Amino acid sequence: MTLDCISLIIAIIIFGGWWLQWIIHVTAIIYGRIKLHRKLSAPPDFQFPGVSILKPLTGVDPNLYANLETFFHLLYPKYEILFCIEEETDPAVMIVKSLLNKYPNVECSLFVGGALKTTVNPKINNLMQGYIMAKHELILISDSGLKMKEDTLQEMVINLKENVGLVHQLPFVSDRSGFAAVLEKVYFGTQHSKIYLLANMVGVNCVTGMSCLFRKSVVEQSGGFESLGIYLAEDYYLSQICFYNCSCNSGWKVKVSTQPALQNSGTYSIGTFQNRMIRWIKLRSFLVPMTIIMEPLSEWLLLGLISSWAVCRLFMWSPIAFFLVHTLIWFLLDYTLLLTIQGCNLPFSRIDFVAGWLFRECTSLLLMLRAHTVRTLTWRSRQYIIGRHTIGEEIRKVHDWTAV
Numbered sequence: 500m501t502l503d504c505i506s507l508i509i510a511i512i513i514f515g516g517w518w519l520q521w522i523i524h525v526t527a528i529i530y531g532r533i534k535l536h537r538k539l540s541a542p543p544d545f546q547f548p549g550v551s552i553l554k555p556l557t558g559v560d561p562n563l564y565a566n567l568e569t570f571f572h573l574l575y576p577k578y579e580i581l582f583c584i585e586e587e588t589d590p591a592v593m594i595v596k597s598l599l600n601k602y603p604n605v606e607c608s609l610f611v612g613g614a615l616k617t618t619v620n621p622k623i624n625n626l627m628q629g630y631i632m633a634k635h636e637l638i639l640i641s642d643s644g645l646k647m648k649e650d651t652l653q654e655m656v657i658n659l660k661e662n663v664g665l666v667h668q669l670p671f672v673s674d675r676s677g678f679a680a681v682l683e684k685v686y687f688g689t690q691h692s693k694i695y696l697l698a699n700m701v702g703v704n705c706v707t708g709m710s711c712l713f714r715k716s717v718v719e720q721s722g723g724f725e726s727l728g729i730y731l732a733e734d735y736y737l738s739q740i741c742f743y744n745c746s747c748n749s750g751w752k753v754k755v756s757t758q759p760a761l762q763n764s765g766t767y768s769i770g771t772f773q774n775r776m777i778r779w780i781k782l783r784s785f786l787v788p789m790t791i792i793m794e795p796l797s798e799w800l801l802l803g804l805i806s807s808w809a810v811c812r813l814f815m816w817s818p819i820a821f822f823l824v825h826t827l828i829w830f831l832l833d834y835t836l837l838l839t840i841q842g843c844n845l846p847f848s849r850i851d852f853v854a855g856w857l858f859r860e861c862t863s864l865l866l867m868l869r870a871h872t873v874r875t876l877t878w879r880s881r882q883y884i885i886g887r888h889t890i891g892e893e894i895r896k897v898h899d900w901t902a903v
């Protein structure tokens with residue numbers, strides 16, 4: 500085969516991939532519009548089952564008290580909150596105790612001592628005691644940085660139909676001020692939600708564990724909660740259990756909730772966001788190695804550049820004009836997707852969106868490069884060596900209560 504022939508084939512593949520990307524983009528918008536921000540109502544005779552809410556806490560941030568307080572105001576007939584904190588000296592203990600005093604009528608308990616290490620995953624380790632003591636069949640794991648609307652739990656339970664094993668919320672962020680907040684909203688409302696929604700629409704396992712409601716019995720039949728602790732991406736394997744649990748012939752269904760998760764940590768910065776992205780990219784590369792190649796190729800910049808070359812090769816179109824049109828359409832679809840996920844007005848101007856969008860798009864490839872070149876993975880105060888399936892080994896602990 501001649502070089503000319505090879506370049507022609509590559510150009511055709513890239514051009515095909517470019518079209519596929521638009522299909523994914525538009526489908527995610529349509530799916531988001533159909534699925535999200537819908538008010539679900541329970542059938543008249545529906546009995547809401549009890550829910551045990553597990554809250555893993557590590558350190559405090561300026562919004563922690565207010566975020567946790569939203570869980571005391573849920574419009575739900577029967578639930579308990581189980582706060583889990585690794586160490587007695589963590590200042591989060593004081594915050595939880597003051598909430599316990601303020602709301603004596605809400606059933607809740609505090610478990611301290613997840614530090615008695617049995618598994619490598621610090622979140623599972625921290626939650627173990629609470630999980631064992633949870634008295635309801637339905638468990639909601641809800642990360643420390645989340646706040647919740649009054650009707651969210653109700654809505655998640657309504658989504659947990661008979662054949663559904665797990666309901667999760669699409670990660671999103673609440674309205675906060677500053678450029679880092681814009682950046683987070685832009686990321687979670689565009690590139691992230693596009694893939695997350697599409698994967699869940701077609702039934703590909705793509706679940707982030709920040710807010711997951713699941714059936715305890717399903718996990719117990721598949722090795723138990725503790726068995727997830729060997730993985731650093733315990734969320735992926737939690738939902739994998741549902742997909743492959745043999746007690747339900749075709750596996751349990753995994754559903755996205757109609758309300759996106761509202762991350763509302765009071766500690767946020769560009770650096771925190773980027774470190775977290777590096778950690779997630781690294782986890783993904785061990786879960787689905789194909790993402791190492793597919794992720795950069797699904798970004799505006801790289802796909803735009805190689806597609807401009809491809810159309811020049813195929814049709815002799817001007818690569819610059821093509822790149823500009825590609826950018827304009829991508830930008831408008833991203834803005835439309837973000838509005839869909841937000842479900843109401845954005846808290847920032849269009850200029851802020853342009854700045855956040857450009858910054859994220861131009862730095863994403865660097866974050867991928869960084870993730871694939873560092874050997875270790877850092878999560879809060881701990882450093883790990885990570886291997887196949889995200890099985891980890893802790894190598895260092897720096898004592899610091901702030902989020903890294």
Ligand SMILES: CCCCCCCC/C=C\CCCCCCCC(=O)N[C@@H](CO)[C@H](O)/C=C/CCCCCCCCCCCCC
Nearest residue numbers: 694695698705706707708732735779782787790793794797
């Ligand atoms: C021809 C289709 C090309 C699609 C290429 C997709 C490349 C991936 C691009 C971006 C990745 C975005 C990932 C979305 C959310 C993941 C968030 C995350 O990393 N969470 C981790 C931490 O909580 C968690 O442990 C991991 C969860 C699952 C990750 C699985 C990723 C697989 C994505 C595959 C998507 C395929 C879509 C198929 C569409 C036909």
Ligand SMILES: O=c1ccn([C@@H]2O[C@H](COP(=O)(O)OP(=O)(O)O[C@H]3OC[C@@H](O)[C@H](O)[C@H]3O)[C@@H](O)[C@H]2O)c(=O)[nH]1
Nearest residue numbers: 555556557621622625642643708709731732733734879
């Ligand atoms: O050492 C730790 C680290 C974290 N955690 C808890 O785990 C939860 C998630 O931690 P972070 O907010 O740092 O991390 P992320 O939002 O990136 O987590 C997300 O990605 C990694 C997955 O394994 C998690 O399930 C998912 O929630 C928090 O509630 C945190 O308090 C611990 O209990 N101990």
